Amino acid sequence: MSNGAKSTADRTFSTGAHVSRRAFLGGTLASGLLSAAPLTALAQESNTVTKTARRINTPLPAIGLGTFLTFDALPGQSRAHLAEVMRRFWAAGGRVIDTSPLYGMGEVNVGDFAAALGIGDRLFITNKVWSTGEFLGDDSHARRSLDVSMQRLWRERIDVMQCHSLVNADVVVPLLNAWKAEGKIGHVGVSHHEPDYFSALARWVQRDDIDVVQVHYSIHTRQAEERILPAAAERGIAVLVNMPFEKARLFSIVAGRALPDFAREIGAENWAQFFLKWVVSHPAVTCALPATSNPEHLSQNMGALRGPLPDREMRARMVRYMESMPGFATLAAMPPYPNKQYTGVITRAQRALRKHQQ
Numbered sequence: 001m002s003n004g005a006k007s008t009a010d011r012t013f014s015t016g017a018h019v020s021r022r023a024f025l026g027g028t029l030a031s032g033l034l035s036a037a038p039l040t041a042l043a044q045e046s047n048t049v050t051k052t053a054r055r056i057n058t059p060l061p062a063i064g065l066g067t068f069l070t071f072d073a074l075p076g077q078s079r080a081h082l083a084e085v086m087r088r089f090w091a092a093g094g095r096v097i098d099t100s101p102l103y104g105m106g107e108v109n110v111g112d113f114a115a116a117l118g119i120g121d122r123l124f125i126t127n128k129v130w131s132t133g134e135f136l137g138d139d140s141h142a143r144r145s146l147d148v149s150m151q152r153l154w155r156e157r158i159d160v161m162q163c164h165s166l167v168n169a170d171v172v173v174p175l176l177n178a179w180k181a182e183g184k185i186g187h188v189g190v191s192h193h194e195p196d197y198f199s200a201l202a203r204w205v206q207r208d209d210i211d212v213v214q215v216h217y218s219i220h221t222r223q224a225e226e227r228i229l230p231a232a233a234e235r236g237i238a239v240l241v242n243m244p245f246e247k248a249r250l251f252s253i254v255a256g257r258a259l260p261d262f263a264r265e266i267g268a269e270n271w272a273q274f275f276l277k278w279v280v281s282h283p284a285v286t287c288a289l290p291a292t293s294n295p296e297h298l299s300q301n302m303g304a305l306r307g308p309l310p311d312r313e314m315r316a317r318m319v320r321y322m323e324s325m326p327g328f329a330t331l332a333a334m335p336p337y338p339n340k341q342y343t344g345v346i347t348r349a350q351r352a353l354r355k356h357q358q
């Protein structure tokens with residue numbers, strides 16, 4: 001192995017996270033429910049990077065799939081491209097899908113496509129509750145939210161339920177723990193994406209009554225390394241990563257640029273793999289959740305599950321390389337989703353809101 005890259009073959013990190021090369025094959029693949037080349041996919045996915053956190057105790061492929069905006073769609077719109085994203089995701093060995101009742105038609109589409117592929121119960125669904133209630137301590141809205149999510153996802157049990165953006169966390173987290181005890185959900189989590197709330201998120205990780213923390217972490221936004229990642233690793237709490245591409249802003253920074261030569265050492269064939277391998281090579285990270293509406297992008301992203309991961313030195317080199325690029329330091333000021341157009345119910349609602357505001 002050349003300098004800066006490490007083999008992903010069976011290695012245990014001191015943080016308690018474990019990464020290994022292993023197949024992650026579901027019986028549904030064998031049953032042939034996936035059309036178009038499932039056998040090729042079977043052959044390709046036998047060396048994927050998986051990670052295990054003590055509190056989850058199930059090896060998970062280190063690349064998952066987010067669904068905010070990308071899986072939203074207006075009723076009647078074509079969804080064939082999204083079905084293909086899901087098919088390729090499963091065929092490439094993907095299992096973790098992150099969604100939320102807040103993501104417009106996201107849950108509905110995940111539920112529909114999973115049912116059509118016959119993989120509904122084989123996916124590892126990480127979902128959320130965003131709910132307040134009508135009076136202090138009212139958990140009835142959260143309960144309703146869980147019922148609706150289960151209907152939309154065609155599931156009787158959700159693998160991970162997270163308190164979305166820490167909304168009403170003092171009520172919701174104990175409720176999630178009660179649902180876990182009742183078997184309605186597998187694991188309890190909290191999530192946020194704004195660094196301003198990372199101290200609050202870290203306090204939840206340190207309280208020890210959660211299994212999963214979902215946090216914004218990328219080669220650009222690295223603040224989670226200060227408290228959240230070490231605290232999670234110490235306690236065996238799984239870390240799911242949102243916004244690994246900074247809502248596509250990272251692709252704008254590198255547009256038209258070739259990868260540096262050293263990217264070959266970590267087996268990165270494109271910028272998506274460069275950014276994702278950087279994220280999942282942190283020992284505390286369990287799974288990154290890049291979102292896409294584009295089957296070709298999905299295939300690029302899932303390629304990060306294969307080949308070597310950067311070691312500590314290489315990770316530092318990758319950061320230095322990005323820091324030398326114009327626009328990287330001010331990336332947060334760039335509008336999200338540059339050159340992307342999503343047309344789901346969220347986009348429609350946001351447009352209407354802007355009209356009211358004019």
Ligand SMILES: NC(=O)c1ccc[n+]([C@@H]2O[C@H](COP(=O)([O-])OP(=O)(O)OC[C@H]3O[C@@H](n4cnc5c(N)ncnc54)[C@H](OP(=O)(O)O)[C@@H]3O)[C@@H](O)[C@H]2O)c1
Nearest residue numbers: 066067068191193242243244245246247272290291292293
């Ligand atoms: N709990 C929270 O507070 C929270 C907050 C934010 C996000 N999340 C979760 O984390 C997930 C990921 O975050 P995110 O969706 O905000 O941002 P992201 O994954 O950083 O970026 C998604 C954007 O990257 C583009 N993209 C993906 N792969 C690409 C590729 N290979 N080449 C070029 N462009 C590519 C997508 O466009 P295309 O559609 O064109 O591929 C999309 O516009 C969300 O979907 C959601 O599940 C949670």
